[in-house]
Amino acid sequence: MRSNRMGWALLAPTLAILAVVGFLPFLYVLYVGLFDWNPFSNQLGMQWAAVNNYRRLVFDGAFLDSLWRTGLFAFVSVSIELSLGFLLAQTLVKNFPGRTVFRTLYVLPLVMAPIAVGATWRLLTIPGFGPIPYFLDKWFGIDYRLGTFADQAFLTVVLMDVWHWTPFVTLTLLAGLTAMPKEPLEQAQVDGANRWQVFRYLTIPMMMPVLLTVIFIRLMDALRVVDEVFMLTSGGPGTATQFIGIHIYRVVVPKTDYGYGSAMSLLVLYFTIVLCWLLFIALAQVGKQRE
């Protein structure tokens, strides 16, 4: 009855598609990463380079800078999204007049294309045109120019990401909170625990799997962000918001440095996988404990 053949058969189409459009390109990138290949260099064609591209990466300041910036961006924006999302999700658990309206309006950014998000924020932030620089100047006397001030650009990109993705975090956490068993919480309140204690010793541990899942998903996507940032700042001013996805894009596309860019891609993929694998293990651990 329970022959594995049936199981594999059900899994097969998924694996087949992923193998063709996911794994095959991966192998190609792996292969190209072993060559020195820029079609517009003086020597035509691919030159065997073994692991030289990977060796170069370790000393590539621009690459390491970009890696560090991406990490910072992912950390800051995911932290904000998580705290804000948790707060909002908690307010949404109980019904109150207007809840549905609030929730519906609030998740609007979730459906916007990243590229449209970038375009929208660009319209907001162009000096002489958008309202943000205008009102910051008028009310607070702040000179707001994304093209000039690196800190402002970084902050704005973080805010944009928070604006775009906190709704997703909120909804996921809300789903978790809603599905959480109510009895332990009520019991704790009867036993005289205060709000903070309930939150710290009951809600957080029970929500841990959901939290880790959300962190996993958001981290994975924040580390490969391209579209909206490219649209808003193109990575500038200078390289202040040139995250790793944009950096790789520049190396592979306009610079046509295919070999080096492929190696870079794989190294970043490797880092991401390691990071996510750690989270995955933590997740599995928490799951086991609860069983």
Place this chain on the structure above:
Amino acid sequence: MFKHKLTVMLGILVLFSMVLSGCAAAVPAAQPAAPAAEGEASWWKTASQSASCEGVTIRGISESTPPSNFARETLAPAFQAETGITVELETTSWDEMYNKAINDMQAGTGIYDFVYIEQDIIYQYLANNYLVNLTQLLADNPNLASPDFDFAKFTSFIDNFKDADGNIYGVPMEAFVKIYLYRLDLFNDPAIQEAFAAEYGYDLAPATTHQQYQDNATFFTQYGTDNGLELWGTTVQGNTGHASSFYEFFESIAPTFGVYNWGINSENWKATVENGGGMNSDAAKEALAFWVGLLQYAPPEATQSTWDEVAASFAAGRAAQGWVYGENAAWIATDPDRSKVVGNVGVALPPVSEGVMEAAADGSGYIGYYDGGSFGLPVSSKNQQCTLLWLEYIGQESVQADWAVAGSRIVMESTYDDPKVQEVDAKTDNYYTLMKDEGPLFRGAPPFPFHSALREVVQPFIWKALSGELTAADALDQAAAAADAELVNLGYGQ
């Protein structure tokens, strides 16, 4: 309950898409009148038949600009009517166009039968043998050589698309010069003139020196502040994350200080002064400091401005003067739907350092950028003969004038004399006349086969100079060192 909703939803989606495709079928594509003359129809038809091109579809890719859109919307349908060849021209963004064209030609896929070749990228394409030798192709197919097509009718701009032996690889479709624009209403206002003369001790005029340019910029910025106007002294194409700022500096500003070819020594492929280059020479540093210094007299959007936004700022009346690409000069000066300064746009040659004008006149230097592009035929194309007909079609004299009016581009000498063009010329303070007479003072990008790779390495330093992260001198020192290293990496100047 749930299932029901999902069904309803899908139903709506399907309906929606059906309605939309219905619309698509119902609205016919606009087909403006064909500009070609009656008598020629038979020749194109015969030629097309002789190469069995009737019913063939050829596909091209170009940047979405007014000239390309004119080719797609007007020339392509007219060509189809004459020859039975369908032309699908994909117009897209600048970055995407290069990426897709290069992917296609590099892999030899043959998706595109013709590609837009900007003047500065041709050397990369030629070095990789991407393009078909059109001179040869015409000679091999005499039955396809239209009597109305002749390479000799083009301006000297076509020289950019020749190899060392004079063979031609692209049919020019647009050309402009990056010009100095200023506001006639401001510069000719007697009260303003008086105030300027009182402050600076000489008469207000379009700048011929950098000091004068800066005086003008300072004056008008102050004038804007004093009068509560949204007006600044100059535009700066200073986007701190986009290649456009690199181009403005190296192609328009640096040459006026006598720094040519990005400061790269073409003998030994070196950029640093120590190695015989000029990218971090004193003149280059002076140029960068001057240009970055202009930011304080430019509207606040300058560090986010590419070529499009510079034109928009000028058209919105936010700047008194500036370097603006010629393709925008005509609409800024004439189109009231898009511009607030119609009729108030003056054109002049950009300000230069001492000796630069003389060097440009004798051909040893240049004062700015002569920009443009052509359509070329990739070797990988499977419809080369049919595409050749299309390239000849767009290279006829008879289609040039309307194209010039639609896209303010001129690639043939004869176009300057067309009444339609002269009418626009009169409204734009004689931009076309200036381009015709002074065009030779301007020049295209240097013939670097490593153009985009090197640009990618150098531009971050320019951005950092613009954002104030580096001083002009430091930025160029670092940029030149990085350029030297990258050139070696690319196999030049070992």
Place this chain on the structure above:
Amino acid sequence: MKSSVMRNALGWVGLYGLWTTMIVVTIIPIYWMIVVSARSRVELFDAPTLLIKSFYAPNYLKPLTDPIFQRYLVNSLVIATSNALLVTALALLATYALSRWRLPGADNIFFWTITQRMAPPAAFVLPIFLIYTRVFKIGDWTLFDTQLGLILLYCVFNLPFAVWLMKGIMDGIPVELDEAAFVDGAGRWTVLARVVVPLVAPGLAITFILSWIFAWNEYLFAANLTSVNARTITTGLAAFVSVTGTNWGEMAAVATLAILPALIFLVFVQRYIVTGLTFGAVKE
């Protein structure tokens, strides 16, 4: 007593204050986009005001009556809907397999599936382009510039997510229910269709929705793997932004049009998100 009333009132004020702020912050960027879309080109640099003084209709009419834009819209609808259906169906089968059979290496397969989504995309454009134009080639026909090509490709991004989402939900359905049905003589497929699918329906819905939104919104691959026939709305939007950077009014109008279908969609199905988005992390 009194202080409890006070605290309650304070709680209400805080709650509504918080939400009003959130809604304002959320809406302003979208609202500003609509404001800009109502402006003609010469009005663009007018002082920023949040009022819509006049409505410049050509910004909307021009793209809407343009057959090319209409084709983009239809392509996006077809691609997003087909991809979402495909992904949902595949994820249902795959997670059923992962959850009901003890397949050797299932955990690794599961994680491997997710890693598909982690790669920085830019370097993968060229290989996929080559595969589409050279490997999948029948005569003159290739996967390049076809709707099918994008439908398949988006599986790489959507399937991992879908499998993850569905896996938890599938695990949450007691195996005893399947077995009870087997005892009654039902076959594998009958059990799947009659017992499992109704129970995982909210999960299927959310999978469909999120896949649809992602496919609708994807840009990089759509831009590079299509040319004329299969272009989607996001590529149209990007062309606007980078090319006619000055024509912000029309760009904003196109952006508004591009998010409209997704918005309608979202309002319709919003409530299922809350029940379906648990990733199986919480077991009731």
